[in-house]
Amino acid sequence: MSTLTSPAPAAVPSVGSGRPANVVPFVRQTLAGLRVLLVLTVLLGVAYPLAVTGVAQVALGWRADGSLVAADGSHVRAASDAVGSALVGQTFDGPRWFQPRPSVAGDGYDTLASGGSNLGPNNPDLVAEIDARRAAVAEREGVDPAFVPPDAVTASGSGLDPDVSPAYARLQVARVARENGLPVADVAALVERSVVGRDLGFLGEPRVSVLRLNLALRTMGS
Numbered sequence: 453m454s455t456l457t458s459p460a461p462a463a464v465p466s467v468g469s470g471r472p473a474n475v476v477p478f479v480r481q482t483l484a485g486l487r488v489l490l491v492l493t494v495l496l497g498v499a500y501p502l503a504v505t506g507v508a509q510v511a512l513g514w515r516a517d518g519s520l521v522a523a524d525g526s527h528v529r530a531a532s533d534a535v536g537s538a539l540v541g542q543t544f545d546g547p548r549w550f551q552p553r554p555s556v557a558g559d560g561y562d563t564l565a566s567g568g569s570n571l572g573p574n575n576p577d578l579v580a581e582i583d584a585r586r587a588a589v590a591e592r593e594g595v596d597p598a599f600v601p602p603d604a605v606t607a608s609g610s611g612l613d614p615d616v617s618p619a620y621a622r623l624q625v626a627r628v629a630r631e632n633g634l635p636v637a638d639v640a641a642l643v644e645r646s647v648v649g650r651d652l653g654f655l656g657e658p659r660v661s662v663l664r665l666n667l668a669l670r671t672m673g674s
Contacts, residue, residue: 513529514527514529517529518531518534518537518539519537519538519539520533520534520536520537520538521534521535521536521537521538521663521664521667522534522535523535523667523670524667524671525664525667525668525671535663535667536663537614537663538614538661538663538664539612539614540561540563540612540614541553541555541561541612541613541614541615541662541663542561542614542663543555543560543561544662544666546631547592547627547631548628548631548632549628549666549669550616550621550624550628550662550665550666550669551624551662552613552614552616552662553603553604553606553607553608553613553616553620554585554604554605554606554607555607555608555611555612555613556568556569556607556611557607557610557611557612558611560611561611561612562611563612565611566610566611566612567609567610567611568607568608568609568610568611569607582605582606585604585605586600586604586605589604589605589623592627593623593624593626593627594626594627595623599623600623601617601619601620601623603616603617603619603620604616604620604623614661614662614663615648615659615660615661615662616659616660616662617657617658617659617660618643618647618658618659618660620660621643621646621647621660621662621665622640622643625639625640625643628669632669632672632673633673634672634673638672639669639672642665642668642669642672643660643665645668646660646661646664646665646668647659647660648660648661
């Protein structure tokens with residue numbers, strides 16, 4: 453007849469120098485974690501950014517360097533040769549130029565302070581500011597305030613939008629033609645040639661780059 457015996461106790465790991473038994477696994481896990489951290493840092497923090505930068509410089513060099521535009525409208529990659537970026541709006545001083553939409557990014561089109569006002573559509577401060585802008589644009593263009601398009605009185609979410617609607621560009625034709633001593637028909641035709649349609653035929657809205665329009669205007673005036 454067999455007898456039941458209790459199982460032998462598990463072997464206790466030997467511990468040398470008085471160290472706790474869990475010290476060795478902890479050290480091994482820590483070193484493994486450090487190795488993983490080092491490998492991922494090299495791969496994702498060095499190799500991947502360098503690879504993406506290299507591909508961008510080779511395949512899309514102009515875009516990767518900021519989409520800079522020279523005074524003659526050509527693409528340049530050195531900031532010293534550029535008068536602006538195709539991606540960032542800027543102000544144009546004087547009545548002879550087409551004007552962009554308002555910007556509340558810093559003092560206006562500040563790339564270090566990109567953003568909108570964050571005011572709701574019914575905020576009394578925003579409503580008052582829009583009314584003041586509408587009155588100013590209507591007076592500048594010599595039209596009824598009801599004909600001023602929305603993008604002439606509202607800032608974009610980024611504050612850096614380089615484009616205006618075709619309606620706002622057309623609204624400015626008479627003033628620009630008068631200030632530059634050019635036929636209205638010629639300036640109107642220039643605006644129509646500058647209209648860019650929806651991306652892929654259905655994304656976004658038709659738009660006009662204010663920078664490219666003013667560069668073309670300067671060429672026409674000269």
